[in-house]
Amino acid sequence: MKNYILFLGLLAFLFLGGLVISCKGDEEITVDTPLPMDNIPEEEGENETPEQSFQKSCATIIERITTENVSAIQNVNTLANVVDGHLDKMKEDGSFSDVNYEDKAYTSWPVVTHLDRVKQMALAYIIPGNAYCQQADLYEKIVKALEYWNDNRPMSNNWWYNEISVPRSMGLILVLLRSGKEKVPKEIENALLKYLQNSSKKPSEYEAANKVDVTLHWLYRGCLQQDKEVVDIAVSEAFSPLAYTTGEGIQYDNSYFQHSQQLYIGGYATVLVNRAVEIAIYASGTDYALTTERLSVLSEFVRGTLLRCIRKQYMFYNVMGRSIARFGALNQGTGMISLLNKLKQVDISHISEYEQAIMLLSGGEYNGMGKTLTHYYVGDFTLYQSADYSIGVRAVSNRTYRCENGNGENLKGYFLSDGSMVISREGNEYVDIFPVWDWGKVPGVTAPQISSIPVIKNWTQKGESDFVGGVSDGKIGASVYKMNNTKDGIRLSANKAWFFGDKEIVCLGSNITSVMNEEVTTALNQCLLSGTVAYSNGGNVSSISKGMEVTNATVDWVLHKNVGYFLPQKQVVSFKAENRKGSWKDINTAETHGTTYKDVCTIWLSHGSQPSKATYSYIIVPNMADATAMRNYDVSNMEILSNTENVQAVRDRTTGVVQIIFYKGATLNFDNTEVAVDSGCALILKDYKTVFDVYISDPSHNVKQLTLRIKRSGKEASETLNTLFSNDGNHKGKSHYISMSLKNYIVKKYICTLPLLLLNIFVLMGQKNFEESCEMIIKKIASDNLLSVNDVEALDRNVAYYLSEIADDGHFPDVDYGDKSRTNWKPMLHLDKLYQMVLAYVIPDGSHFQQQQLYEKIVRGLEYWNKAYCKSANWWYNQVGAPRLLGKTLVVLRTGGKSISDNLENSLLQQMKTVGGNPSDPNRTGANKADIALHWLYRGCLQQDKETVDVAVREAFAPLSYTTLEGIQYDNSYFQHNQQLYIGGYASVLISRIVEIAWYTVNSDYELSGERLNLLSKFVRDTFLKCIRGKFMCYNVMGRGISRKDAINQKGIVDWLNKLKLIDKEYATEYENVLSAFSSGSNKTEKKYSSFTHYYVGDFSIFQNVDYSFGVRTVSERTYRSEEGNGENLKGYFLSDGSTVISVTGNEYENIFPVWDWCKIPGTTCPQMDTIPRMEKTWTHLGESDFVGGVSDGDMGVVAYKMNNDQDGVDVSAKKAWFFLGKEVVCLGSDISTSAGYPLTTTLNQCLLSGNVYCSEKGQVKTIEKGGSISSASLDWILHNKVGYFFPQAQSVSLKAEHKIGNWHEINETQSKATVHKDVFCAWLDHGKLPYKATYSYIVVPNVSSVTNMQKYKSSDVEIIENSAYAQAVKHKGIGVTQIVFYQSGQLSIGDIDLSVDKGCIIMIKENGKQLLFDISDPSHKLDVLNIQIRSSKKNKRTLQVDFSDDGYHKGRTHSLQCNY
Secondary structure, three states, X not given: OHHHHHHHXXXXXXXXXXXXXXXXXXXXXXXXXXXXXOOOOOXXXXXXXXHHHHHHHXXXXXXXXXXXXXXXXXXXXXXXXHHHHHHHOEOOOOOEOOOXXXXXXXXXXHHHHHHHHHHHHHHHHHOOOOOOOOOHHHHHHHHHHHHHHHHHOOOXXXXXXXXXHHHHHHHHHHHHHOOOOOOOOHHHHHHHHHHHHHHOOOHHHOOHHHHHHHHHHHHHHHHHHOOHHHXXXXXXXXXOOOOOOOOOEEOOOOOEEOOOOOEOOOOHHHHXXXXXXXXXXXXXXXXXXXXXXXXXXXXXXXXXXXXXXXXXXXXXXXXXXHHHHOXXXXXXXXXXXXXXXXXXXXXXXHHHHHHHHHHHHOOOOOOOOOOEEEEEOOOOEEEEEXXXXXXXXXXXXXXXXXXXXXXXXOOOOHHHHOOEEEEEOOOOOOOOOHHHOOOOOOOOOEEEOOOOOOOOOOOOOEOOOOOEEEEEOOOOEEEEEXXXXXXXXXXXXXXEEEEEOOOOEEEEEEEEEEOOOOEEEEEEEEEEOOOOEEEEEOOEEEEEOOOXXXXXXXXXXXXXXXXXXXXXXXXXXXXXXXXXXXXXXXXXOOOOOOEEEEEEXXXXXXXXXXXXXXXXXXXXXXXXXXXXXHHHOOHXXXXXXXXXXXXXXXXXXXXXXXXXXXXXXXXXXXXXXXXXXXXXXXXXXXXXXOEEEEEEEOOOOOOOOEEEEEEEOOEEEEEEEOOOOOOOHHHOXXXXXXXXXXXXOOOOOOOOXXXXXXXXXXXXXXXXXXXXXXXXXXXXXXXXXXXXXXXXXXXXXXXXXXXXXXXXXXXXXXXXXXXXXXXXXXXXXXXHHHHHHHHHHHOOOOOOOOOHHHHHHHHHHHHHHHHHOOOOOOHHHHHHHHHHHHHHHHHHHHOXXXXXXXXXXXXXXXXXXXXXXXXXXXXXXXXXXXXXXXXXXXXXXXXXXXXXXXXXXXXXXXXXXXXXXXXEOOOXXXXXXXXXXXXXXXXXXXXXXXXXXXXXXXXXXXXXXXXXXXHHHHHHHHHHHHHEEOOEEOHHHOHHHHHOOOOOEOOOHHHHHHHHXXXXXXXXXXXXXXXXXXXXXXXXXXXXXXXXXXXXXXXXXXXXXXXXXXXXXXXXXXXXXXXXXOOEOOOOHHHHOOEXXXXXXXOOOOOOHHHOOOOOOOOOEEEOOOOOXXXXXXXXXXXXXXXXXXXXXXXXXEEEEEEEEOOXXXXXXXXXXEEEOXXXXXXXXXXXXXXXXXXXXXXXXXXXXXXXXXXXXXXXXXXXXXXXXXXXXXXXXXXXXXXXXXXXXXXXXXXXXXXXXXXXXXXXXXXXXXXXXXXXXXXXXXXXXXXXXXXXEEEEEEOOOOHHHHHHOOHHHEEEEEEOOOEEEEEXXXXXXXXXXXXXXXXXXXOOEEEEEOOOEEEEEEEEOOEXXXXXXXXXXXXXXXXXXXXXXXXXXXXXXEEOOOOHHHOOOOEEEEEEO
């Protein structure tokens, strides 16, 4: 059967159609085309129309749906036998005799049996090898069954059946039957498709899993009808839940909510993931493929949350919602394996992780799994996982909802959210135990022993606790639940905490108070009985077996199924081993399973009736072998420091780590240490004598400021956290890391500053073979690193400190090796210190040169790193940062006096290979590819592995080719992270890495030369360096790097420029000029030059001459907005909307960004919104404009941006154009409209204030000093810092010269919160709140030195001919140049010439005697031909035709023509 299916799928794929199968015997299969696809080209090509592409996508999706369902049938004979039974029960009208079609049951609705049977009949009809294949009689019965359903249309009382289950089944049946020899009669199929259409609301009206369920039958219907709008909606909505949300769906902490803020990692989340993956596979390779951003969220959720809630093949019971009451619900084995096998096809970069999970789900061992502790601060859930055991704790706060009951399910689950605890080694501890459970003793829960468990009337309700949370360093931590139950007849409060250590979990309860008469208990566990239950009383070990119990005893410990429970204080303990009887119907009215019997072990503490401020404490030690191990275990290492109403605290004596829950401001004293806070919080203190690593969180989610003080031996450390929690946004409750010192000193991290590189003597060495090449490269790398140290004494001081702190096992006490942060990953500090230690060991001038003690510590540090195997949640640290630093450390060490052992070096190199990615990976492009290639070069040369070096150099230089993907574009711009402009940032990294590797390989077999060297040279000279003024890069090409301090200062390029001038000798003079400009801080040269470049792929333009630079960045439907991500560039939403850089000296914007008004980015027309839109879920998205471009003759030009922003709450449209005329830039805006209600402004500039600001109002010059401002509709001009702004029309202009404050952390979560002070100049035009078709005009004249020169400026040379919705045009009379933007077909008079065009375009006209020189471009990138008609006053008429059809990768480029008139 499987051979049939494989062959079938292959043929279907080749023909790009569904399946039409002719049965001519058991062994013969033929496949014909089922859909009307005559117009679909067989191969994709440039001639394929969008309609044909869509039809092909539909055909592919239908084929995959069919193949998936056909391949699920393992035995066709069994299927035929099943169909026999269906036909025996089928009546003449198409109904089945045993189905009650009048039934409207809410659950287990029997009427869907009809559709289940018809689906099986349809499969039998289309699958070869069975008696029913293409049988006419079966076909007629199927049609009859469909007609019956269509005529009667049964309905359930449960919306889910009517809107999801039935239309999904019906849609699938219709898809399958498209592959049959005989098709469903059109009138019936159309009627049923209409029925599907009316069965549900739009997918957008549903949430999360339900939404994705509905989209599936929308996809069926859309593909069957080839309705693009329906398919667009289906796929868009199917994938829309794959984004972080505060509503139902995947939360910002990677937990999952359904039915309000209710934890549902099991149940609904698995439905969502299954459906999303199902549709992703259907749509793979089509126009509807799952995007990288959505896939990333899906992958993170599955790997980081869903799979971790499963032990072996069993899901945690406390994340299942009401489905806990369904028979077999915990068993996720078969379904999850099927899901992961599908996910491997979609998320190929994590195949190995999915295969590992499949192995575990299949019964494999957890050998080698690391320890992880995650607190889901949104979901109120804590999860610990290791090779030995898993634990999950579920709580509920006033932010979240209790575990629901509904549809007659989960009738006794009221207490499931009150600190329920899963303790799992084998996974099967709770399998189908629930009918016999004592639901007043849910594991981990403190509850009254009432006779009747409450049932919430409205399915669920919010919790009542205002203090629920946790703190984690990634491996250990604490969870807290301040229980306060006052509803549904429950009157019980308690402070409950769980402290997760390396091997133990300390469970504390305090302030347990109840006014109820019922006994209050805390259940340690209630699970399936396995063997005996051992216990110790006063050191005497006993045990009980099934049918026995111990009640109200005082014991030392209890052991069951290798899980130990230690009781460190005297308390009343009971435990039972008994056979229990129960019924599934007691907890789920729809369950058909009858009475069930289970052997159960229950262990609990009694707090008596009406307890007041009672306490409990117990320590769980999973993985105890037997009673002897329990007796010998030293549980005193886990010291309970406090268990009071205000403070619960535990110390691990073996590590010195203290974990504390402060329920309010309080003080904890232990030994000679005092810890005090002024607000409630959760803490981990890692004690290193004088230094504390602190992890802290706010379980209330309401703390604005908190002060933490630590005192010891007369010394004190104090930290007031002003904005740590208030800036958490959607991540309130997360753990934060700070470091506190009891001494008033700061260890300064040594930072190397690169000197200008001397010509390396190794360049002159000729190479005879590969081994010599490797040796030469190693020496050059080492030399490079040694030359980077310009302060040997400072290096020696740092290394002396590192030697004093490094432990005997090679770890540094101030490094958190369990950290997995995406930014500022802490384990990198270990490598950084080792790298400095190696430099100190190798540098002859230092005091540590070839010091034996230093060598031994280096070895231990490397050994520790080798064992620690640290990994970040950010791929970059794993595949770039860490292996690169480790690699160059090993290279430098190779040149030292004493080498490390081959075993250690090879093991570290293997780690680099295993973790460090592959530069050939198609997911690694541009700068990322070159970054990985560098450490491959290190490794290859160290191992003299030619294949590795070959790959390293080949892939390092591979980005030196033009591409339409990420990398250097055909217009010489640069893209990274999709089609996103990144000339600064990633391009800079790319150049740096390529030049570095090119420098190392000079005069070797791997030397950079030819076309790749030429392209590197061209990109550096014609793009990268053009974007720099003085030392400073244009801020608007930096991507999210704009939010990093000193990022636009490009002093770092001096190093690679010095190398490049020796590699690219032809242009050495140009590089030397740039280096001179860097050293002088000026772009002034004796050579006069003027350059204007429009990057028609990158949507960016730059003008540069000796006096100033002017850059404009825009965004179209072809390119992406400037991104935010990894907590960076949090306010940069409008950076792509026509931002302008106006620069004379270069430093106009140096580090201004923390104090910027980000709604007034220079050049942009923006709403003055209270909150700037964010793109944190997707990092970025495509622009929306279909008309963005420019024209250039190399010296002058025009840029046009038809702005149309209607996403993310921004509702602004405008037509913006910049006319570059040499000495001035004319800026026009027209058709400016918004209905959003925010004030709308266009910003002339916002830069650092330099001296006074001057302006002219009706001819009167005024001086604006710092602190001053002006708003006027009568300004003639403004002058600031040698840049003049003229206003040719009356308009509302405002300016301010003010002192502003801010901090980098507000725009970049990885940056400092220290206050930044800057003096700022800002000038803008005010368009009001609801402008409609408003306009603006201003002329920027840079390099105006004085007020006198402003008054002398001849603005009359510039004539604004048109500034309307259809065209914008400027003529410079002095130089005889006219520049026009036609947004549509139209006509314009220019002097004695009438010019008309039949389509939108940009034109620049230069008068040359009786000739007109035309420069023309197509900003839409969609035109084939443009017709231009010219009429003169002499009645002469000329028609020019511009052919854009052959532009290919150069769409949008400038075409030049000329004509006489």
